Amino acid sequence: MKLIFERGHEGQGCTVLPEPDVPEFHLETPGRELPLRLPHVSENEISRHYTELAGEVHGVNSGFYPLGSCTMKYNPKVNEVAAALPGFTGIHPLQPVGTVQGCLDVLKRAQELLCEITGMDDMTMQPAAGAHGEFTGLLLIKAYHESRGDKKRTKIIVPDSAHGTNPASAVMAGFEVVNIPSGADGCVDLDKLREAVGDDTAGLMLTNPNTVGLFDRNILEITSIVHKAGGLNYYDGANLNAIMGIARPGDMGFDVVHINLHKTFSTPHGGGGPGSGPVGCKAFLSDFLPGPQPVWDGDDLTLAMPPRSIGSVRTFYGNFLVVVKALTYIMILGRSGVADAARNAVLNANYMMRRLRDIYHMAFDDVCMHEFVMSLENMKHDWDVSAMDVAKALLDYGIHPPTMYFPLIVHEALMVEPTETESRETLDEAIAVFREIYELSQSDPERLRAAPSRTSIGRPDEVQAARKPVLRYAFPDGWK
Amino acid sequence: MLRDIGFESFDGLFAHIPEEVKVRELHIPEGLSEMEALEQVEELAERNRRFRRIFRGAGAYDHYIPAIVKSVTSKEEFVTAYTPYQAEISQGVLQSIFEYQTMICELTGMEASNASVYDGGTAAAEAVAMCRDRKRQTALISGAVDPQVLRVIRTYCHGSGADVVVVPEREGATDVEALKTLLAENSAACLYIQYPNFYGVIEDAELLGSLAHEAGAKFIMGCNPIALALLKTPGECGADIAVGEGQPLGLGLNFGGPYLGFMAASDKMVRKLPGRIVGETVDSEGRRAFVLTLQAREQHIRREKASSNICSNEALCALTAAVYLSAMGERGLKECAQLCLSKAHYLQRQLEGAGFRLKYDRPFFHEFVTVSEKDTGTVLKALEERGILGGLPLGDHKMLWCATEKNSRGDIERVAAIVKEA
Numbered sequence: 001m002k003l004i005f006e007r008g009h010e011g012q013g014c015t016v017l018p019e020p021d022v023p024e025f026h027l028e029t030p031g032r033e034l035p036l037r038l039p040h041v042s043e044n045e046i047s048r049h050y051t052e053l054a055g056e057v058h059g060v061n062s063g064f065y066p067l068g069s070c071t072m073k074y075n076p077k078v079n080e081v082a083a084a085l086p087g088f089t090g091i092h093p094l095q096p097v098g099t100v101q102g103c104l105d106v107l108k109r110a111q112e113l114l115c116e117i118t119g120m121d122d123m124t125m126q127p128a129a130g131a132h133g134e135f136t137g138l139l140l141i142k143a144y145h146e147s148r149g150d151k152k153r154t155k156i157i158v159p160d161s162a163h164g165t166n167p168a169s170a171v172m173a174g175f176e177v178v179n180i181p182s183g184a185d186g187c188v189d190l191d192k193l194r195e196a197v198g199d200d201t202a203g204l205m206l207t208n209p210n211t212v213g214l215f216d217r218n219i220l221e222i223t224s225i226v227h228k229a230g231g232l233n234y235y236d237g238a239n240l241n242a243i244m245g246i247a248r249p250g251d252m253g254f255d256v257v258h259i260n261l262h263k264t265f266s267t268p269h270g271g272g273g274p275g276s277g278p279v280g281c282k283a284f285l286s287d288f289l290p291g292p293q294p295v296w297d298g299d300d301l302t303l304a305m306p307p308r309s310i311g312s313v314r315t316f317y318g319n320f321l322v323v324v325k326a327l328t329y330i331m332i333l334g335r336s337g338v339a340d341a342a343r344n345a346v347l348n349a350n351y352m353m354r355r356l357r358d359i360y361h362m363a364f365d366d367v368c369m370h371e372f373v374m375s376l377e378n379m380k381h382d383w384d385v386s387a388m389d390v391a392k393a394l395l396d397y398g399i400h401p402p403t404m405y406f407p408l409i410v411h412e413a414l415m416v417e418p419t420e421t422e423s424r425e426t427l428d429e430a431i432a433v434f435r436e437i438y439e440l441s442q443s444d445p446e447r448l449r450a451a452p453s454r455t456s457i458g459r460p461d462e463v464q465a466a467r468k469p470v471l472r473y474a475f476p477d478g479w480k
Numbered sequence: 481m482l483r484d485i486g487f488e489s490f491d492g493l494f495a496h497i498p499e500e501v502k503v504r505e506l507h508i509p510e511g512l513s514e515m516e517a518l519e520q521v522e523e524l525a526e527r528n529r530r531f532r533r534i535f536r537g538a539g540a541y542d543h544y545i546p547a548i549v550k551s552v553t554s555k556e557e558f559v560t561a562y563t564p565y566q567a568e569i570s571q572g573v574l575q576s577i578f579e580y581q582t583m584i585c586e587l588t589g590m591e592a593s594n595a596s597v598y599d600g601g602t603a604a605a606e607a608v609a610m611c612r613d614r615k616r617q618t619a620l621i622s623g624a625v626d627p628q629v630l631r632v633i634r635t636y637c638h639g640s641g642a643d644v645v646v647v648p649e650r651e652g653a654t655d656v657e658a659l660k661t662l663l664a665e666n667s668a669a670c671l672y673i674q675y676p677n678f679y680g681v682i683e684d685a686e687l688l689g690s691l692a693h694e695a696g697a698k699f700i701m702g703c704n705p706i707a708l709a710l711l712k713t714p715g716e717c718g719a720d721i722a723v724g725e726g727q728p729l730g731l732g733l734n735f736g737g738p739y740l741g742f743m744a745a746s747d748k749m750v751r752k753l754p755g756r757i758v759g760e761t762v763d764s765e766g767r768r769a770f771v772l773t774l775q776a777r778e779q780h781i782r783r784e785k786a787s788s789n790i791c792s793n794e795a796l797c798a799l800t801a802a803v804y805l806s807a808m809g810e811r812g813l814k815e816c817a818q819l820c821l822s823k824a825h826y827l828q829r830q831l832e833g834a835g836f837r838l839k840y841d842r843p844f845f846h847e848f849v850t851v852s853e854k855d856t857g858t859v860l861k862a863l864e865e866r867g868i869l870g871g872l873p874l875g876d877h878k879m880l881w882c883a884t885e886k887n888s889r890g891d892i893e894r895v896a897a898i899v900k901e902a
Contacts, residue, residue, distance in 0.1 A: 001571070004579050004806055013809040016546045020819060021889040022826035029682050029843045032713050034589045038813065039806040043548050046806050050552040053572035059560035067562055075560050078514045087525025093540050093736030094872055095531070096864070102527030103735045116508050128598035128737065129792035131779070139639055168779035168789035172609075173639040177784045215496040246494055251501045262792065270796030271573040272563040272595065272756060274738035290635065311635030315539055315601040315628040315725070316736025328521055334511025339503070343490045347482060350493060354485045367493060395568050406780075424481055450764075455568040458764035465761035465773040469750065471592045472582040 001056065001456075004049050005473050008041035010480035037475055056456055057271070058400050064422060064430050066352075068371045068403035068415025069163070069211060071241045071263035073345075078332070079267060079325035088324055093316040097302045104294040104301035107317060110327045111278070111294075117330075117338060118237070118257050119250020120280030124289045125318040130238060132313060133258030133277030134169035134205070136290060139310045140256055140281055141203045141232045142173055143288040147308065153202040153231065159188055161212060161407045163238060166205045175202055182409055186212035186364045188222050197229035207236040208252070209243065209369035211407040213349065213415070223253025232256065240264045241419070242346055242370035245339025256281045265326035276322035292317065344420035345370040348427060352418055355431045359438045363410040371417035373410050374402075380412050385441040385448050387412040392459065393440070395452035397433045531869035533891050535827070537847050537882030538678070538872045539600070539626050540736065541728040543706070543816070544886055546807040549730045553800050563756070563791065567771045574770035577758040577795065580802040587708045587805075588722040589715020590744035595756035596798040597790060600725025601632035603741030604702050606788055607721045608633055608670055609640060610745070610752040611698040616669035617642050620662055620692075623649035624677040625702065633672070642669070652679040652840030652849065654688055663695035670698040675714070676707055679880065680824075680847030681840055685717040693718065698749075705729050705742065705801075707845045709810075709817035714744075721745045730804025731797055740797035751777060754788030756795075819885035820846035823892065827883045830896035839878060847882045849874065854902060862902035868895060 041049070058065070065072035083089075091103055111123040127133040138156065145153040156170040157178045167177045180196050183189040187210065197204075204226045209215045216222065223233045235249040235257035241264045249257045261267045262275035269275065281289065290313050291305035303317075333341060346369050353372040357365060363373040376387045391401030391414065403415040418427060440448055452458065487493060494502075512520070534542040553559075557572065564570030564577075577595045584593035597603045608619045619637060621630055623646045630646070637644045647662055648655045654673055662668070671692035676682045689699040701714040703724040708714075714722035726740030727733075745753055751774060759773030779786040808816060824846040828838055836850035852859075856873040863870040868891075871879035883892065 001575065003575065003582075004802075005582065013811055014546060014548070014807045015812070016544065016807065017812065017815050017819065017885055020822055022822050022892070024818065025822040025825040027682070027710065027821065027843055027845075030712050031710050032589070032708070032716065034713050034716060035586075036709060036810045036813070037586050038583060038808070038810045040809050041806055043546075043807065046548050046803065047551065049806075050555065050558075050576070050803065053576055054555040054557040056570070056572035056575070057557035057561050057564075058566070058569040059557040061556040061560050065562070067565075070562050072562055076514075078518055080554075080559070082518060082521040085522060085525040087522075087528045087530055089732035089734055090530045091528050091735040092531070092534060092536055092542070092733045092869060094536060094538055095529070095869060096860075099529035099531075099864075100735065102524040105527065106521075106524055113508050116506060128602070128794070129790070131789040131791050132598060132602075135639065135789060139635070142639070164779040164781070164783045164786070165789045165791060167784035168782070168786040171640075171784045171786075172636075172789055174641045215494075217496045217498065219501065220498060243494075243497070245506050246503060247497050247501045248503055251503075268559045269562045269792070270794075271558055271561040271570075271576075271799070272795030273598075273792040274794045274797060275792040311638070312601070312628060312631045313635055314599045314632060314737075315626070315739070316599075319598075319737040320735040321738055324521065328517055330508070331512050331517040331520065332514060335506050335508050337511045338506060338508070343493070346493045347490070350487075351481055351485050367495065391566070392568070395566065400562075400569065401566055452568050456571055457568055457767055457769045460567045460763045460769040460771045461761045462771050462773070465759040465771050466776070469592075469757075469773060470760040471578075471750070471757060471773075472585045473579070 001052060003473055004039045004041060007045050007049060008039060010040055012040045012042050014043045037479060063398045064426055065400040066402050066416045066418045067400055068417040069238055071417060071419060073266055073419040074421035075266055075268040076329060079328050082328040083321040083324045088321060101301055106324055106327055107294045108301060110323050113330050114259060114278060115280055117244055118259065118280045119248030120257055121283040122286040122289060123278050123280040124293065125278045125323050126290050126313050127277040127279055128314055128319050129273060129275040130258060130260040130277045131165040131169055133279045134165055135172050136279045136313045137234050137256040137258050138169055138173035140285050140288045143310050144232065144285055145202055152200050155200050156202055157196050157204045161186065161210055161409050162205060162207060166236060186210060186214055187216040187218065190218060190221060193222060193225055197225060197231060199230060201229045201231035203232040203234050205234045205236060207239055209239045212364050212373050213368040213371040214364055214366060215369055219252045227253065238263065239370065242342055244342045246342050255285065261322055261326040266329045267322045267325040274319045274322055276319045341420050348418040348420060348422060352416060352427055352431060356434055359435065371415055374414045375410050376412035376414060379441055383441050383445045385445050387414050389448040389451065390414065390437055393437045393448045393451040396454045399430055399433060531867060533868040535881055535883060535887065535895060536869050536872050538880055539628060539725060540733050541884060542733060542886055543728050543884050545730050548807050549800060549803045552803045553796060558796060558799055564772060567769065571770060574758050576799050576802060578760065578770050580798045581758060583802055583805045584742050584744050587705055588744045589713030590722050591747040592750045593744040594753045595758060595795065596793045597741035597743055597755055598794060599739040599741045600702065601629045603723035603743050604629050604672060605633045605636035606754045607700045607723045607743060608672060609636065610721060610749060611670035612642055616667050618666045618668045619644050620647050620668045620671045622647050622654040622673040624654050624679060625674040626678045629702065652681045652842055653677065653683055659691055663691060668695060668697040670700050672700040672702065674702040676704060676845040679840060679849050680844040681842045682711060682845055689718040706817050706820060709813040720749060726801050729801035731800055738794055738797050740794045740801055752787055755790045755793050816885050820883065823883040823887050824848060827881060827892045830892055834896045834900035836899065846884060847880060850879050850881060851877050859899050859902045862898050866898060
């Protein structure tokens with residue numbers, strides 16, 4: 001496919017701006033001497049270029065997308081309509097507060113609904129993604145210990161099944177990471193946790209349901225061990241979709257939680273963002289939240305920094321339009337719809353798991369939550385077919401592969417999360433494909449190792465990409 | 481379905497959850513139909529006042545967005561895809577990011593760009609983090625940067641334990657003498673400046689950069705991307721890292737987000753860049769292909785040793801910027817920058833005539849500060865009554881004004897007439 005720089009020619013372009021109506025001003029400071037090589041294409045060519053590119057993208061609208069841990073549910077179109085209202089998109093973030101009451105109300109309502117769903121008392125909508133929320137939440141924990149003069153609490157405990165963002169966020173927030181191994185059942189090993197906690201424990205970061213798709217039944221014991229040691233409990237909301245409306249992190253002993261609006265609350269992922277990662281907290285952490293925050297001032301909303309705020313984790317108030325989408329979604333689901341979504345997400349995952357476990361080895365063969373993890377170690381050993389090969393074979397069937405090689409504690413892992421928005425028909429089709437691929441791994445493993453064959457490119461050479469990085473277009477001499 | 485897999489009720493699926501943490505009743509309203517929900521959200525939107533004439537910037541800029549931009553960025557495949565982990569079915573997203581990276585390199589004059597970060601503030605904070613090493617823990621930040629960006633940098637640095645020292649601002653620009661002293665006193669990791677700065681002033685970036693480099697510090701420039709069509713680029717000014725708020729490149733005002741943080745660096749610093757980077761390679765048949773690359777920097781591989789924790793970024797906003805830059809082209813972007821420059825200067829002269837003096841006698845791009853004896857609240861109220869959002873009040877009778885290509889001569893003259901009467 002041509003790059004946009006390889007289309008059109010000098011002199012072509014779009015004309016969108018009017019002629020100047022004021023005298024032209026010229027700067028006396030030295031200007032740029034470098035050429036500015038931007039595409040020179042007509043609007044028609046832009047339209048066709050991106051239509052062609054869009055044809056080379058698998059979105060949720062294109063087909064099944066059981067990418068574990070990412071909750072690729074259907075993105076309702078009404079959310080997009082709501083977020084495109086000019087009464088939101090045309091609002092300057094530094095307008096007088098009296099002229100942005102609608103925007104502030106959106107933030108406030110979303111906060112209140114999400115606080116109720118997570119069992120938290122207060123919330124910031126400022127973080128722009130899940131990892132950003134983790135960083136923010138950890139800064140709250142840091143500020144809390146600092147406010148008490150408790151300077152020795154420098155360690156964050158992270159299970160080895162955690163998302164890579166957990167340890168990375170902890171380091172960014174200035175903590176030392178203590179990794180603890182999971183038990184044989186994939187859950188927190190209580191003895192290892194008891195050994196790890198102490199008067200240097202700042203907190204524990206935990207995903208529950210965890211990354212193997214199981215709800216940790218010892219959750220109250222776990223959070224209590226950390227609390228007794230003087231630490232706080234951080235809930236990674238990546239898997240909230242399994243339990244929303246069913247159980248709340250706030251009732252499990254968690255003090256801080258982040259939510260991924262682009263996972264649980266149906267806002268689209270945009271090929272890698274914009275997301276939104278609100279952080280909720282218990283009342284005793286409220287004063288530390290980043291700001292400015294929307295707060296009531298009589299009958300009106302205004303913006304203010306919380307008294308002992310950690311500062312700001314980005315400019316303005318967060319990915320506001322993403323919040324509009326999530327709010328619309330929650331308004332439509334309502335009280336019973338929220339829990340129904342979770343129930344159906346869990347049902348779909350168990351349905352798929354139970355229709356595959358006679359041939360695929362389940363890493364933890366139990367009732368799963370919204371996702372399950374298969375280990376293809378035996379297939380790798382017996383037929384030299386890897387998790388990667390199965391994933392690539394799925395591409396030829398129009399299915400986005402599950403998450404591969406995660407969590408790290410499972411070898412040859414494939415993590416499957418069907419979500420609640422897939423019909424039984426889609427699940428049955430996907431199950432049939434998985435079974436067919438399993439057959440092929442014995443009868444024709446070579447075909448799987450060579451997959452995919454029906455996509456526009458075959459497997460890319462990632463080693464070459466990293467060894468000799470080519471990160472921008474090499475304009476030919478005399479490019480015009 | 482439930483019974484087909486051996487369960488009598490949903491309770492069986494949630495048996496691992498202790499009874500004491502189960503929700504009895506969620507206190508949120510019952511669900512609405514799509515029609516009702518949209519009506520309610522529309523009512524919320526209507527409670528905002530949308531100004532048709534905006535003379536305020538300060539980090540968010542009202543530019544014209546060509547129609548093709550929304551058309552492309554609404555394509556469902558781009559909207560609903562996840563991060564392009566599976567290259568074979570993500571070439572469209574990957575190629576669009578590669579094209580975006582190329583355009584950011586062209587704008588900034590730098591050698592390598594990442595796929596985006598959350599916004600201009602986090603781009604600045606991440607750039608500061610890139611420069612830190614064991615011997616150099618202090619970040620020098622110009623006092624003439626956007627106070628919000630400074631706050632984000634401070635918040636990030638407090639997390640990692642780095643020191644922030646603010647270089648005083650003098651007459652609307654970074655104080656060069658103070659900078660020299662601070663560079664001599666600290667073994668600074670970096671100097672961060674904004675270009676044009678918060679007051680609209682075009683800093684002498686080359687000079688500031690050379691002072692930083694003489695002291696062994698890295699030089700980071702936070703840039704307005706539209707201004708870079710005319711101004712000497714960060715690459716030409718000797719910057720090690722160029723970052724900025726990409727919102728002016730086709731994104732709406734959006735009450736502050738989603739926005740776009742762009743980050744570009746010299747080749748030497750590529751492996752310290754945070755976040756996604758797309759690279760060109762070949763597939764099994766030798767065809768051109770694009771992949772996420774240099775992933776050894778990232779959290780899913782390196783965990784606590786990663787260069788940053790970022791994974792989701794602002795991909796769709798980066799696509800927006802790429803489509804915007806394609807629609808504008810070199811000619812259009814330069815015209816846009818020239819219009820901003822000319823209109824801001826015309827506005828400044830009109831305001832001067834209305835008794836609002838230019839506060840800093842320095843070269844500026846499309847923002848500038850005025851002072852007058854008048855009460856800024858009264859002035860802004862008078863403008864507001866006529867549907868105009870005036871400059872940002874900075875205290876002490878100062879106002880920060882902005883003009884873009886969207887402000888017509890008639891509007892500018894009307895503003896001057898209104899503030900003169902106010």
